[in-house]
Amino acid sequence: MTMKTRPVTILCLIAAIAVSVLLAGCAAGDGDATGGTHKAIIPLDKTPPASETATAKNEVRIEIQDFVFKPAEITIPPGTKVTWINKDEAPHTATSVDKKFNSGGLDTDDEFSFVFNDKGEYPYFCALHPHMKATITVK
Ligand SMILES: [Cu+2]
Numbered sequence: 001m002t003m004k005t006r007p008v009t010i011l012c013l014i015a016a017i018a019v020s021v022l023l024a025g026c027a028a029g030d031g032d033a034t035g036g037t038h039k040a041i042i043p044l045d046k047t048p049p050a051s052e053t054a055t056a057k058n059e060v061r062i063e064i065q066d067f068v069f070k071p072a073e074i075t076i077p078p079g080t081k082v083t084w085i086n087k088d089e090a091p092h093t094a095t096s097v098d099k100k101f102n103s104g105g106l107d108t109d110d111e112f113s114f115v116f117n118d119k120g121e122y123p124y125f126c127a128l129h130p131h132m133k134a135t136i137t138v139k
Helices: 002-054
Strands: 058-065 068-070 073-076 080-086 111-116 120-125 133-138
Touching (some): 058 073
Parallel strands (some): 058 080
Antiparallel strands (some): 058 068, 080 111
């Protein structure tokens, strides 16, 4: 009796091991595939902000005070970063006539920066007080 039962027990063990190896192999393969695609996406999202800040060579500040951009007319070389700061109690914007830039509403002491890389004339105004006009010339 003992001689007949042993081969059956061994066959059962081999079958059980084979099934568990197959299941484990499939599960591990799925995990690697999804993990790999997630990692590949992350670096692409981080590249644009770094290149924007790296292009600024000089920096100019324009104060908005008493409903006037000071200075209202400036000439700068390409690659200059212009920062507007609102020194009034009232909110203002720095809004490009040609829609090249738009600060949105700036409250007291709020700042907005834009890097001018291309030569040209950039007239702008305050969207809240359209009589406030100024121009940046890049050459
Ligand atoms: Cu204004």
